[in-house]
Amino acid sequence: MTRAQLTDDEWEFIAPHLPIGDYGPYPERLRQQFEGVVWKFRTGSQWREMPREFGAW
Template sequence: MTRRQLTDKEWGYVEPYLPIGEYGPYPKKLREQFEGVIWKFRSGAQWREMPAEFGAWPTVYNRFRQWRDAGVFENLLEGLIAKAAERGEVDLSLVSVDSTTARAHHDAAGMRLD
């Protein structure tokens, strides 16, 4: 799979949401690590198959886990939606909420009535 890099404009949206701790990551490596996470999920490959251009795969994986646990991806999504709404680019007619309730047989839950 070919690598698709983030444009500078896209990175400008993403970067403010990524925390930088006292001891890392180095800001210059932050972008390549984030792109490594994107590569992993776009390609469907295993972490160990990550090209070296993104850095060591255990480092990128650990960074992903830190971001996931800190809620970075949820905050990023909400922030991008808010920016799109400011520009009038959010179309709520595309939102769909569906709920279905189906009663299951009592044996389906492992309950036996003898």
Template sequence: MTRRQLTDEQWQLIEPFLPIGEYGPYPERLREQFEGVIWRFRTSSQWREMPGEFGPWPTVYGRFRVWRDAGVFTVLLEGVIAEAARQGKTDLSLVSVDSTTARAHHDAAGM
């Protein structure tokens, strides 16, 4: 029995952002692999500790690396924000911008 991390509605929003390569993942395992990535970061566990229900951990880790390197998570975040805005569920009062100023040594400027 698979522990679902995502509702079907959430998955319908996420799935179009996940590329399916020439050699996989097989579409029927795509959700399990993505949920394996979620499990890994929610639990702060090591990849090797991943339950088998998400597939072999090296496969899930490899899929994560492909998605990370392709910028999938950045595009997914932007897509989720755009969908929330479309539904009127964004609250810009929650946006936080932080900056820090640090003085550099005068040699850092090439003096």
């Protein structure tokens, strides 16, 4: 687990506050996508450098 990945308790707190639209984000990938955004803003890196564990950029 990296610093950008959330614990289950943290995710349980955040998940109800995130919007789910008709066309995405997809609920089954929402946590992965959210953690990718957290990683991006914590590191300041380019999207292309995102680790594979967070999905395609």
